[in-house]
Amino acid sequence: MDIPRKLGVLIFTAVPAIVGGGIVYHLFGSFTQVIIWEVLLVLAALGFISS
Known part of the structure; x- marks a missing residue:
């Protein structure tokens, strides 16, 4: 995958x-769940980029 596609x-x-x-x-009222959400998104993005 080329650089512009990765940035996209x-x-x-x-x-x-x-x-x-x-x-x-808003749903949970805690930043712990937000951090978990962000980590899951980072893992998904890295998995998509690495393939």
């Missing part, structure tokens, strides 16, 4: 990280 994937995953983090915080 990272930008594409930034939107769910920001919006999803807000939704998770």
Whole structure:
């Protein structure tokens, strides 16, 4: 995968990280669940980029 595509994937995953983090915080009211959400998104993005 070339560099522009990798950057596009990272930008594409930034939107769910920001919006999803807000939704998770609203639902659970704790930053622990937000951190778990962010870690899951990072792992998914890294898995997609590495393939």
